[in-house]
Amino acid sequence: MRKPVWKxxxxxxxxxxxxxxxxxxxxLGYLSGHYGNGALTAWALLVLVVLSAIAESLxxxxxxxxxxxxxFASVIAWGFFVGAAWDWFGWLKNWNSPFGxxxxxxxxxxxxxxxxxxxDRRRWGFPFITLLTAVVGWFFVTDFVSNGGEWTYVVTLFIGLAYLVGGSISGQPxxxxxxxxxGVLIGATLLHWWHSSDTDWALVSAASLVYVGIAYVTRRSSWAVLGTLGFFGATVHYLFSVRSTATFGGVRVGVPSITGWSPSVxxxxxxxxxxxxxLAARRRAE
Structure with a gap:
């Protein structure tokens, strides 16, 4: 399968x-405020047809x-068109929240x-469309098997693990x-569960270390990037977790207590x- 060359x-x-x-x-957002649902659906169809025609011509x-x-753009335009049509039919009026x-x-x-x-991923063979497939696939499966709440995060965690396995097996771009x-799905779930206490952020740091290990095993740097974000988040938490009290307008509030050298250190x-x-990973590779 072809792989785009970054240049x-x-x-x-x-x-x-x-x-x-x-x-x-x-x-389309502008037109939605000036036309009814039927006209907006027609405009969305026009955008879809134009983008698809340009893709085919190219x-x-x-x-x-x-x-x-x-x-890639035509898939999103298709989603907007179908959503506008469903809204025109009155099928989305009670959809107030995802997984509701x-x-x-x-x-x-x-x-x-x-x-x-x-x-479109199969037809065009363009790897970037896989991003849409993965995101929409997660949303569809999660919406299908959960009604919101903590169960949504459990399902999200398992889907993230499934993507990890699928990506590790596949040799395609x-x-x-x-x-x-x-990585984002797993990380978002862990941050939802661990984001309050010092112990939580210690667990986030441990998970970030696991992410770096996955990056080396799978040779996918995206895991290292996400793991690094976790380390930065934990550092910021511990830096601002020490608080002192101050009075503002007669109200005592907690404010971060940071010395001059703390951020630098x-x-x-x-x-x-x-x-x-x-360096440890490089030495091991050598």
Whole structure:
């Protein structure tokens, strides 16, 4: 399977394609305030047709990356079109929050977007579309088996682990997106459970170390990036966790008690820790 090469032209095509996508969504957002649901659905269909036609034209000319970017945008346009149509039919009126209850209308919307993403991923062979497949797949499965609450996070954790396994088995370029989305899902779940006490952030630090280990085993740097964010979060927590009391307008409130050297020392230690993790792995590889 082809893999996009990151170079100047690729950067410009990616940036331009995403800019066109955001401009299209902004235009539809503007039109939603000036037209009824039926007219908005028609406008959304027009955007979908234009983006799909451009993608097909570029594919026939052999512009694979540019065609893939417009195919990526067309999947999102398809989701907006179907959502606008469902709203026009009155099927989304009671959808006040994600995972708020089992609904055929909601699940059918998510399923149709997922089918479009999977089909376009297969048809165009463009790895970036896997990002949409992974995100929408997580949302659909979670919405299907959970009704919100803590169970949603349990399901999210298992889906993240499944993406880790799937990305590790796959040798395709699209595996990068499975690793990235899987790492985010697992990390978001752990942060939901561990974000209050010192013990929680110690667990976050331990999980971050595991993330770095996964990065070396799978050779996917996205895990190291996410693990580093966890280390930074723990450092900030411990830096600001020591508090003193102060009075403002007669009200006593807790404020962070930080000495002048604390930030420099804390982040210097973090920096040395990250360097040691990098050097230890390099020595092992040698």
């Amino acid at each position: 100047t032209s690729s950067f410009l095509v990616y940036t331009g394609g995403l800019t066109i996508l955001f401009a299209s969504l902004a235009a 594919r026939r000319r052999g512009r694979w990356v540019a065609a893939g970017m417009f195919a 209850g089992w609904s055929v209308a909601h699940l059918s919307l998510e399923f149709l977007i997922l089918v479009a993403a999977v089909n 699209s595996a990068f997106w499975l690793h990235l989305v899987g 804390a982040f210097a230690c973090l920096g040395f820790w990250l360097v040691l993790l990098g």
